[in-house]
Amino acid sequence: MxxxxxxxxxxxxxxxxxxxxxxxxxxxxxxxxxxxxxxxxxxxxxxxxxxxxxxxxxxxxxxxxxxxxxxxxxxxxxxxxxxxxxxxxxxxxxxVAEAAMRSASYLATGFSVVTTLQRTVVIAEHLVDKYGVRGQCRRVRACELPVAALEDDGAAAYQTILAECQRALAEDGCGAIVLGCAGMADLCERLQAALGVPVIDGVVxxxxxxxxxxxxxxxxxxxxxxxxxxxxxxxxxxxxxxxx
Incomplete structure (x- = not known):
């Protein structure tokens, strides 16, 4: 195929x-x-x-x-x-958003989305409602990280995203993290190992x-x-x- x-x-x-x-x-x-x-x-x-x-x-x-x-x-x-x-x-x-959110709902009763810029949060929230996962999505969070930064400085981007994921686990009552940008695909395994919870990349x-x-x-x-x-x-x- x-x-x-x-x-x-x-x-x-x-x-x-x-x-x-x-x-x-x-x-x-x-x-x-x-x-x-x-x-x-x-x-x-x-x-x-x-x-x-x-x-x-x-x-x-x-x-x-x-x-x-x-x-x-x-x-x-x-x-x-x-x-x-x-x-x-x-x-x-x-x-990738639909696939990630639905996958997260199989793995935890609640998930938070960690995305890039605050201006895109409303787009993700609209999709949460469209896909019927409002009951599982605890929060959509932004790192205030431009998408291009994922390419320009991967190490700094990883630390920024990791810190936001940690805040999500501490504050949102979620059991899983959905990465809110396809450009974060290469960070998924590292984040999951560091956080100890399912981290879902929509591309995968x-x-x-x-x-x-x-x-x-x-x-x-x-x-x-x-x-x-x-x-x-x-x-x-x-x-x-x-x-x-």
Whole structure:
């Protein structure tokens, strides 16, 4: 089987790190393709960035459908473009936030999310409600750490994230930590060893879940709102994306 991991930002060093995390958990016979779109923001840190990333992300899904890709992982914690990608993909499409939160709810009665900037907290909180895990999510916390800092100074970033995770365990009454950025994927094992509780990286959780769905012979439903987009004309910059 082939699983395409799409990092919707254009920072290739982060894409390589995300791909390594996915390959580490993929089973025998699973090919992991890790890509970034040709166009889009360097990092995704708000609603505008997410919107600007979606066309490049969807283009990678469209390409995957002609490349024999069986499933997709959207490696950004805002899960941008997730529902739209499910409309155009035959196989499963997993968002890392949804996969991480659902996985955490299997492992502890309560979890806290530790993410990057305070401005993205509301995005994660909206997803908590969308995915129906409000009863399990104790809190969404920000480190006030720009996404680019995860690439610029990994050692300092690790200490900042570790300290916030420790505060979460001390103050939130949680039993697990969800990492709120795909760019934290390489820190997961170290954090888990230091904290002594489950630490869930969405890239790993989504890759494992996608693989399990494929092994079970399950695909995205094409009935209802995940049916393929209705053919129609598009104008201007989005003309090449017109369905049908």
């Amino acid at each position: 082939r699983i395409k991991i799409i990092n919707p930002n254009t920072t290739l060093s982060m894409t390589a790190k995300i791909g390594a995390a996915a390959r580490a958990v993929a089973g025998p016979g699973t090919e992991v393709l890790a890509v970034s779109p040709a166009s889009g923001p360097a990092t995704i840190e708000g609603h505008y960035d997410e919107a600007m990333a979606c066309l490049g992300l969807l283009e990678e899904v469209r390409k995957g459908e002609s490349e024999g890709v069986d499933a997709y992982v959207i490696a950004c914690f805002g899960d941008p473009g997730l529902d739209a990608a499910r409309e155009i993909a035959r196989g499963p499409v997993l968002g 959780a989504a890759t494992a879940t996608a693989e399990a769905l494929l092994r079970a012979g399950l695909r995205t439903s094409k009935r209802g709102d995940y049916a393929p987009p209705r053919p129609k004309a598009y104008k201007g910059l989005v003309c090449p994306f017109a369905p049908g």
